[in-house]
Amino acid sequence: MSRIEYSAEIAELLGRVRRRPTAGWPWRPGEPVPEGLPVKQSWGWLFVPDGRVLTLVNPKDGVVSLPGGSLEPEDEGDPGAALAREAGEEAQAVIGPPYYLGYLYDRVGSANGGHECARVRMAAALHAVGPTAPDPASGRHYRRLLVAPGLAVELLGWGAPGLRQARAAVTTAVVRLGVPAAANETIEELPPGGSVFPR
Template identity: 45%
Template sequence: VLDRAGALRTARARHHLPFHAGPAPEQLSVVQAWGWLLAPDGRVLLLLEPDTGAALLPGGTPEPQDRDNPLATLRRETHEEAEAEFGDPQFLGHLCDPDKPYARLRYAAPLTRLGPPPVDPATGRTHIRVLATPEQALEFFDWGPPAANQLAAVHRARAQFGIPRAARQPLTELPDATDPTIF
């Protein structure tokens, strides 16, 4: 799947933004809400752009219908991008750019359902959905040393959800719908 998507040829955008475990300060505008969605075996849902192989977590940018509710943004974007649903989320923290008044929120939640792959209304493309360990997912991003703090927060949430730590294994593509052995 990585060769087909070109994931290993795609340059990773450099985002070495500090991760803060607490809530974002009120003076910062929320520009993203992304989720670490954990399958029952401890792997996370990762999306690959079909034309470039660029990786992303489910989530995205707030829109007016979200009514300034980051969880509404995360649920809407996750449905639009991956036809996925998740259980009760746990807020992990936020990233902020020292040069911009923005906050990028991060959540973790148990992945509860995955339907057929949708066409993302924002891009007109269908993402390639894969399961990867959280550590493997980080290998697809250039988040630098601050990513270690975000990864630690993911593992704390995973443990609180009662989800086991995933063993490293090849990525698993989820092409059509829910694999009954996963959920």
């Protein structure tokens, strides 16, 4: 097994990571969202060419997340548009066309006023990130880490269901985006000034 490489600064950041309790939403891989079930959120596995994905760390509370969030009226019901917008707002990310992976069924509707809803998951290429800036919706100033998908599941605290979701994302990314099935395992924080990734 190869050693995972990361800097002392990243080690300090990872030491403060806090995982949210798992919600237990059932994962519906590849299934279209049923008619009548509202899509309230869209989150993305955003891949760079070496197979790593973008994760966001809130330095205030240590919570790790994938880029994404709630659909807004300007998204016109399109989860892909919501993902592109949210990734830009949260991570200053520029992404390629998103590919649908499936959805999580939120039966208690915590994102929908207590009514059942779907939380979509997508995969896309990460083309670039701009200079770091606070999320306009929350004021949060996220740290941006590239990690292997399996490590992302660990940092997110999603367990076995998250690993199944990551596998679906990797399978799609290998076929659609040409990334390697075995990702680079180096943990890298993206610089405040941003980065561009070859297409």
